[in-house]
Amino acid sequence: IDIKSLRSSTKGVVTLDPGYKNTGACESAITFLDGEKGILRYRGYSIEELAEKATFLEVCYLLIFGELPTQQQLNKFHTDIKGQSHVDEDVKRILDGFPKSAHPMGVLSSLTSALVAFNPSSVNVDSEEDMYKAIVKILGKFPVLTAWTYRKRLGLPLDYGDDNLGYVDNFVKMMFKKPSGEYNSKQTVVDALDKLLILHADHEQNCSTSTVRIVGSSHAGLFVSLSAGIAALWGPLHGGANQAVIEMLEAIKEDGGDTKKFMAKAKDKDDPFRLMGFGHRVYKNFDPRAKIIKKAADDVLESMGIEDQVLDIAKGLEKEALEDSYFVDRKLYPNVDFYSGIIYRSLGIPVEMFTPMFALGRLPGWIAQWREMRLKKEPIGRPRQIYVGENLRSYVPMEER
Ligand code: ACO
Numbered sequence: 331i332d333i334k335s336l337r338s339s340t341k342g343v344v345t346l347d348p349g350y351k352n353t354g355a356c357e358s359a360i361t362f363l364d365g366e367k368g369i370l371r372y373r374g375y376s377i378e379e380l381a382e383k384a385t386f387l388e389v390c391y392l393l394i395f396g397e398l399p400t401q402q403q404l405n406k407f408h409t410d411i412k413g414q415s416h417v418d419e420d421v422k423r424i425l426d427g428f429p430k431s432a433h434p435m436g437v438l439s440s441l442t443s444a445l446v447a448f449n450p451s452s453v454n455v456d457s458e459e460d461m462y463k464a465i466v467k468i469l470g471k472f473p474v475l476t477a478w479t480y481r482k483r484l485g486l487p488l489d490y491g492d493d494n495l496g497y498v499d500n501f502v503k504m505m506f507k508k509p510s511g512e513y514n515s516k517q518t519v520v521d522a523l524d525k526l527l528i529l530h531a532d533h534e535q536n537c538s539t540s541t542v543r544i545v546g547s548s549h550a551g552l553f554v555s556l557s558a559g560i561a562a563l564w565g566p567l568h569g570g571a572n573q574a575v576i577e578m579l580e581a582i583k584e585d586g587g588d589t590k591k592f593m594a595k596a597k598d599k600d601d602p603f604r605l606m607g608f609g610h611r612v613y614k615n616f617d618p619r620a621k622i623i624k625k626a627a628d629d630v631l632e633s634m635g636i637e638d639q640v641l642d643i644a645k646g647l648e649k650e651a652l653e654d655s656y657f658v659d660r661k662l663y664p665n666v667d668f669y670s671g672i673i674y675r676s677l678g679i680p681v682e683m684f685t686p687m688f689a690l691g692r693l694p695g696w697i698a699q700w701r702e703m704r705l706k707k708e709p710i711g712r713p714r715q716i717y718v719g720e721n722l723r724s725y726v727p728m729e730e731r
Contacts, residue, residue: 344714351611354535356543356708360393360698361534365612370619372532373397381622386527387497390694393532394465394701407466412493414470418448421475425482434479434686435564441475442468443557453551461704464552465697472556472693473497476686477504483682498524501690506678519677522630523687526670529619530688532695536611538562538569542696543703544711552700559696560689566606569667569692572684575607576671579640582647587639589646597656607644607668608651614661623669627676636676644669 347353362371370377373392380389384398391399391407399407424444428437445468446453452464478488487509491500499520506513533539542559546552563569582592596605610617631638648664651657667688674684 344716346716349611350535350540355540355711356535356703357706358534358699358702359396360702361532361695363534363612365610365614368613368616368618370533377529377618378622381525381528384528385496385498386524386531386691389528389531390469390497390697393694393698408497410462410466411470411497414467415474415490415493417445417471417474417478421445421448422478422488425478425488428482430483430485433564434476434483434682435560435570435689437479437482438475438686438689439557439560439564441479442472442560443554445471445475446551446553449553452553454549455552456704458705461552461701465701468553468556468697469693473501473690474504476690477501479686480505480680480683483680496520498527514678518630518633522626522673522677525626526623526673526687527691529622529666530670530691530695532692532698535699536568537565538692539696539699542700543708546700546703547708547711552697555700556693556696559692563689563692564685569685569688571606571665572667572671572674572688573681575644575667576640576675576681576684578606579643579647579671582643583639587643589643589650593647593650593654597654605647605651605657605662607664608657609660609662610665613663613665616663617665619666620664620668623666623673624664627669627672630673630676634676638672638676640675641669641672644672 345353360373362374363369372380372389373396375384375392375398380392384392387408388399388404391397391404421441421444425437425441428440449464449467451460452467455461455464474490477491481488489504489507491504493500495503499515502515502520502523503513535543538559541562542555545558546555566574578592582589585591592603593605595601595603596608627641630636631641648668651662651664657663670688671681671684674687675681679687
């Protein structure tokens with residue numbers, strides 16, 4: 331495709347494609363996805379291999395810069411991130427202004443946006459060097475904000491982690507450290523989280539990523555573009571599905587475990603209820619991430635000696651859906667979020683923190699997509715429309731209406 335000629339053209343046919351189901355908004359070299367075959371690759375590496383062998387920080391580097399890092403590159407990247415993990419004390423005051431009951435996604439989106447005020451140099455970033463500085467800043471500060479958002483809900487003191495720990499180990503400590511200093515630092519916990527974060531790290535032009543790219547296309551800074559992405563991820567049709575899945579599975583359990591009743595509700599076109607964690611805009615065969623997460627859920631629960639009735643209900647629902655013509659005909663299969671909540675829960679993460687965990691995982695993907703868009707000097711995102719409103723009419727004075 332001659333992208334240059336497309337770029338300069340605003341003439342000709344306007345395509346109407348609600349939900350952009352068949353519209354490509356950009357060329358991208360980051361993530362390859364084949365929805366028919368259930369293939370997902372980051373920069374050419376299969377998601378299965380990365381989930382098994384890589385660490386989340388390596389995947390961050392890979393997504394953002396295009397290649398797996400050498401040990402030296404990884405060390406420098408990590409050192410630079412740690413050097414930027416400090417969050418201005420005044421941000422704590424902003425956090426204090428939120429009620430404890432505030433949903434963490436709203437708080438996180440606000441705090442990420444607020445960071446701009448404390449880091450004005452992160453806004454006008456045209457050179458790769460300035461972009462790098464903004465990137466390591468947010469990679470350093472975002473886990474701190476996520477952990478703080480959680481601790482504030484529990485009324486626990488806000489704290490920094492430990493620079494001697496790995497990126498994910500440090501996050502686990504910041505989240506779970508009790509005032510006594512104790513927390514569950516088991517390798518199983520860190521490994522499971524590392525895997526989940528990798529599986530969520532990028533997914534080409536999904537709703538939140540498209541949001542980040544479109545906000546960034548106006549040359550708004552990285553942090554506010556990410557803040558908008560967090561807001562987009564919050565919705566239950568997107569990242570918010572992981573919370574909605576567990577709430578649905580719990581409701582089925584409370585109701586006596588009759589999965590058939592809920593299947594019937596999901597199929598009833600007069601009922602707005604949907605089987606949460608099922609269906610995907612692009613995957614029309616299976617979601618490769620769901621396969622890995624289902625196995626991980628089994629492994630984590632077994633290694634932690636947890637028996638969770640909700641996992642049995644989830645498996646039962648999946649089995650029924652695979653045999654049900656409604657779901658088969660519409661190619662509705664479990665997506666990444668169907669089993670992830672079961673793992674989060676077994677790690678002691680409360681349900682309203684599930685979507686923030688997704689945001690933490692998706693952060694490198696958003697950053698990589700924003701960086702790609704800016705380096706390619708993509709034009710401002712500005713879709714067209716088909717106008718279906720009134721024709722020209724005259725203003726009617728108030729007394730004549
Ligand atoms: N339960 C019941 N029916 C469903 C479901 C579901 N979970 N998902 C889709 N359908 C039905 C629709 O009602 C529609 O039926 P129809 O053809 O009879 O009208 C058909 O399947 C196609 O659905 P659309 O909504 O048109 O598909 P779309 O690609 O727009 O939506 C989406 C995809 C949003 C993921 C949808 O499947 C859904 O709402 N799933 C539940 C929420 C969820 O799990 N979201 C997480 C997605 S993964 C992620 O974002 C990380």
